[in-house]
Amino acid sequence: MFYRSPIFTFGFVACHVLPYLLDRKDKRYIGIMLLVSVPVQLYAVCSKTVPFLDPYHWEGVMFFCLVVELVLMPTAFVVNQSLQWLGQISFSIYLIHSPLIAIFFPLFKYLQQSNINPSSAYLTAFGLTLLCVIPLAVLTHKIVEKPANRLGRRFAK
Structure with missing residues (x-):
């Protein structure tokens, strides 16, 4: 049960961080950095070279980065009717x-x-x-x- 709690925590943090990031003038650059970090994180997980945390928990970090990035910089491919x-x-x-x-x-x-x-x-x-x-x-x-x-x-x- 507690094994999955770090992933939940990243979602919780995303919900509480987003209101502060939305008001920033550099939110687009923050979004780009988060998006660029995801393939790097994925490579680290797949090659089993993550520096800390269980590789499974990095899915939460990647999800955090993607969700926050999509809110900061909505992409028509993903955010559409x-x-x-x-x-x-x-x-x-x-x-x-x-x-x-x-x-x-x-x-x-x-x-x-x-x-x-x-x-x-x-x-x-x-x-x-x-x-x-x-x-x-x-x-x-x-x-x-x-x-x-x-x-x-x-x-x-």
């Missing part, structure tokens, strides 16, 4: 994907054991999952999540 829409339904995606994968597991196992290329099997399974998860998540979001949020706001008042 399509991904914002996916963000709005992300909780429903989270709720739907596991049961759907469990339902499709026999098919995925068959694909894995067939004679097709492993990459093709993975992409087929991924595509099928997306094809089913997204519409179900949209329905769940509209039928369950939004009404539940409205109800929760009424109780909170």
Whole structure:
């Protein structure tokens, strides 16, 4: 349980550091430095030459750098309407994907054991999952999540 706590801590620090960084005139340069540091960190983790912390915990550092960089310098490739829409339904995606994968597991196992290329099997399974998860998540979001949020706001008042 405590093994993963440093990764949580980096997310917590990012939330508390961002308000201070947003007001800085040099926020773009800070964002560039954070972005440039990620491949260096990844190389250090992959080559097992990280100077301190468990290599696993460096994923938290890299995630911190990427999240803070995206807030300081939003990139159209990552920050766009399509991904914002996916963000709005992300909780429903989270709720739907596991049961759907469990339902499709026999098919995925068959694909894995067939004679097709492993990459093709993975992409087929991924595509099928997306094809089913997204519409179900949209329905769940509209039928369950939004009404539940409205109800929760009424109780909170």
